[in-house]
Amino acid sequence: MKTEKKNPYLDKILERVRRERGLDFSQYRPAILGRRVMARVALTKRDDFEQYYAYLRFHPEEMDYLMDSLTINVTEFFRDSYVFDTIEKKVIPELFERKKALASNLVHIWSCGSSSGEEAYSVLMLIAEHLGSKLANYNLKIYGTDIDSTALAKANEGAYEAAQFKRLSESRRQLVDRYFHDIGNKRYWIREEWPAYMDFRYHDIIADVALEHMDIILCRNLFIYFNRDLQNQVLERFWHSLNNGGFLILGNVETLYGSIKEKFVEYDTKAKIYVKAGG
Numbered sequence: 001m002k003t004e005k006k007n008p009y010l011d012k013i014l015e016r017v018r019r020e021r022g023l024d025f026s027q028y029r030p031a032i033l034g035r036r037v038m039a040r041v042a043l044t045k046r047d048d049f050e051q052y053y054a055y056l057r058f059h060p061e062e063m064d065y066l067m068d069s070l071t072i073n074v075t076e077f078f079r080d081s082y083v084f085d086t087i088e089k090k091v092i093p094e095l096f097e098r099k100k101a102l103a104s105n106l107v108h109i110w111s112c113g114s115s116s117g118e119e120a121y122s123v124l125m126l127i128a129e130h131l132g133s134k135l136a137n138y139n140l141k142i143y144g145t146d147i148d149s150t151a152l153a154k155a156n157e158g159a160y161e162a163a164q165f166k167r168l169s170e171s172r173r174q175l176v177d178r179y180f181h182d183i184g185n186k187r188y189w190i191r192e193e194w195p196a197y198m199d200f201r202y203h204d205i206i207a208d209v210a211l212e213h214m215d216i217i218l219c220r221n222l223f224i225y226f227n228r229d230l231q232n233q234v235l236e237r238f239w240h241s242l243n244n245g246g247f248l249i250l251g252n253v254e255t256l257y258g259s260i261k262e263k264f265v266e267y268d269t270k271a272k273i274y275v276k277a278g279g
């Protein structure tokens, strides 16, 4: 990977974010951050990072818009259908076979960088379908964590626009119809029985203590923003967070680099699914 240079005023802007919001973007990839901040430079009609830095100092309300721009939370239900087909057909059946063999009823899933919750609800629907009435025998919790409070509020509310389901296949669409109420005005709301399985909360994967005893961690389309050192620091944490043989699921363009590869075994190369090694 080429070393990406940072503009000193971009550094100053990010330092201000760290001071005011407690979020450290210093190990995010500068090219991506630069583009996101540049979008705010253009929208506030400044010429460059230096002018924008001055603007930010005198317009405290701009910090919220900047945060929105930095936390890119594009997501969708069943994003990358092959990945969710593999979760449905391989990962979930194998996980519950193991639980049966271990006589364990605790199931913990973590969608790290969950944005507005679509990924976490997608996994919930697949697990609930797999278990049917046996779901009641399990203590299932699906955690969704993020640093974007607006996205988390949406996840907690569980209300989505119909447009978000438009690209789904017919069978996934039918699934959504069973798990969400059509509340009119082209809006859908998660049915009352499901929020009890979900736990959406603010959590910064860089600064906060990682969750523990996870069976599956999905961390998709977040590492693209991190430099490799930071990716590997986070992967070390995930290794500790996972139960033995636990699954790690990365985004389509994300992969493992360097010595961390020894800590995970490839499970499905195309779907970017790994299994914790050793332990």
Ligand SMILES: C[S@@+](CC[C@H](N)C(=O)[O-])C[C@H]1O[C@@H](n2cnc3c(N)ncnc32)[C@H](O)[C@@H]1O
Pocket: 071, 072, 073, 074, 075, 076, 079, 112, 113, 114, 115, 116, 119, 145, 146, 147, 148, 151, 203, 204, 205, 206, 219, 220, 221, 222, 251
């Ligand atoms: C592009 S979204 C990915 C959403 C979902 N995982 C998916 O693949 O569709 C990336 C999310 O990571 C969140 N994020 C960025 N830095 C984070 C951090 N340090 N800790 C937790 N979440 C973070 C962003 O706020 C954003 O919602």
